[in-house]
Amino acid sequence: MDNKGGDEKDNKKSMGFDRGLEPSKILGAADFSGELMFIIKWKGCDEVDLVPAKEANIKCPQLVIQFYEKRLICHAPDDDKNTDGNENSAN
Amino acid sequence: MGFDRGLEPSKILGATDSSGELMSLMKWKGSDEADLVPAKQANIKCPQVVIQLYEERLAWHTPDDNKNTGGKENSAD
Numbered sequence: 001m002d003n004k005g006g007d008e009k010d011n012k013k014s015m016g017f018d019r020g021l022e023p024s025k026i027l028g029a030a031d032f033s034g035e036l037m038f039i040i041k042w043k044g045c046d047e048v049d050l051v052p053a054k055e056a057n058i059k060c061p062q063l064v065i066q067f068y069e070k071r072l073i074c075h076a077p078d079d080d081k082n083t084d085g086n087e088n089s090a091n
Numbered sequence: 092m093g094f095d096r097g098l099e100p101s102k103i104l105g106a107t108d109s110s111g112e113l114m115s116l117m118k119w120k121g122s123d124e125a126d127l128v129p130a131k132q133a134n135i136k137c138p139q140v141v142i143q144l145y146e147e148r149l150a151w152h153t154p155d156d157n158k159n160t161g162g163k164e165n166s167a168d
Contacts (some may be wrong), residue, residue, distance in 0.1 A: 063147075
């Protein structure tokens with residue numbers, strides 16, 4: 001049985017940038033079968049999506065750079081300066 | 092120096108924050124020289140070049156340019 005007249009929109013939820021939402025933050029990155037993917041949190045929405053890095057690099061390059069700066073470089077960006085130090089509590 | 096040269100950025104060779112500010116070592120197209128430019132400036136002027144550097148730094152991911160299709164290294168006696 002083929003439902004050609006079905007509502008395709010109901011079956012296919014918009015994901016990624018197709019949601020039409022503005023990306024809020026990149027939460028993480030993953031390598032899926034050799035393709036770099038970002039976990040993106042959207043503004044005004046609690047859901048997150050996996051989007052290809054190639055797409056994120058173009059749609060939200062500043063968010064991508066911000067993510068990398070926090071992960072790869074010891075230098076803390078100006079926005080995240082924590083003056084209340086000690087994360088390591090050793091007993 | 093830097094972007095004031097009017098040259099097009101080719102590639103970022105590295106990054107350092109020894110001066111307290113994150114700086115990127117920028118290689119320019121058509122020139123053998125490299126300059127330290129503020130990362131904030133590079134992020135705006137050439138974000139794709141910056142992203143390319145960071146992708147290469149990911150230890151667990153190999154960018155498309157570095158795919159090695161040639162074989163496994165098996166040393167058999």
